[in-house]
Amino acid sequence: xxxxxxxxxxxxxxxxxxxxxxxxxxxxxxxxxxxxxxxxxxxxxxxxxxxxxxxxxxxxxxxxxxxxxxxxxxxxxxxxxxxxxxxxxxxxxxxxxxxxxxxxxxxxxxxxxxxxxxxxxxxxxxxxxxxxxxxxxxxxxxxxxxxxxxxxxxxxxxxxxxxxxxxxxxxxxxxxxxxxxxxxxxxxxxxxxxxxxxxxxxxxxxxxxxxxxxxxxxxxxxxxxxxxxxxx
Numbered sequence: 001x002x003x004x005x006x007x008x009x010x011x012x013x014x015x016x017x018x019x020x021x022x023x024x025x026x027x028x029x030x031x032x033x034x035x036x037x038x039x040x041x042x043x044x045x046x047x048x049x050x051x052x053x054x055x056x057x058x059x060x061x062x063x064x065x066x067x068x069x070x071x072x073x074x075x076x077x078x079x080x081x082x083x084x085x086x087x088x089x090x091x092x093x094x095x096x097x098x099x100x101x102x103x104x105x106x107x108x109x110x111x112x113x114x115x116x117x118x119x120x121x122x123x124x125x126x127x128x129x130x131x132x133x134x135x136x137x138x139x140x141x142x143x144x145x146x147x148x149x150x151x152x153x154x155x156x157x158x159x160x161x162x163x164x165x166x167x168x169x170x171x172x173x174x175x176x177x178x179x180x181x182x183x184x185x186x187x188x189x190x191x192x193x194x195x196x197x198x199x200x201x202x203x204x205x206x207x208x209x210x211x212x213x214x215x216x217x218x219x220x221x222x223x224x225x226x227x228x229x230x231x232x
Contacts, residue, residue, distance in 0.1 A: 034095035101175035106163035118172025148193035149229035
């Protein structure tokens, strides 16, 4: 049978069936996996490395509990950190977001995002103070609760012999600005929040030090506990 002898309706039907099969394959391909977005900060001040980004970027492209990991680097500059954050949210449409920053002695799960800067107005990487009193002038002054499973994360970290605690104040610097903007973003999913981590070499009150491997292990626990809560 030649191509010319095949009825037109049969040829169209075959092409339509192939199109459906391709669509089905795409639906079950890598692109269809839900995304977990992780963010970290660039180095600030005199530091050459930022433990949050150095740890976050090691998860880029990995798959954990069915989620594909995407990452975004944020600048330590007031207001400027918002553009890459919102761009990542828009691009990846994540099912969960965890932002990380350095500045504590243990793994610290932040519970409240506050719409304001520190009264001492610390300078950013451009040497400039906060541009105004409120981070988002049009948003409510009331703190917003994190969407992360805080107690479960702290319990899992402690079970792994890693120092961990909760906090109601993320500070008035760029970490809190990230937290505030994330919690106010309409592009962000419900499962979102901020976690402070210690710098490299910080003594862990639970034993040992927070070196690169321990921070990766701690971040893995935060990720897995968060995603398990999503499945429940």
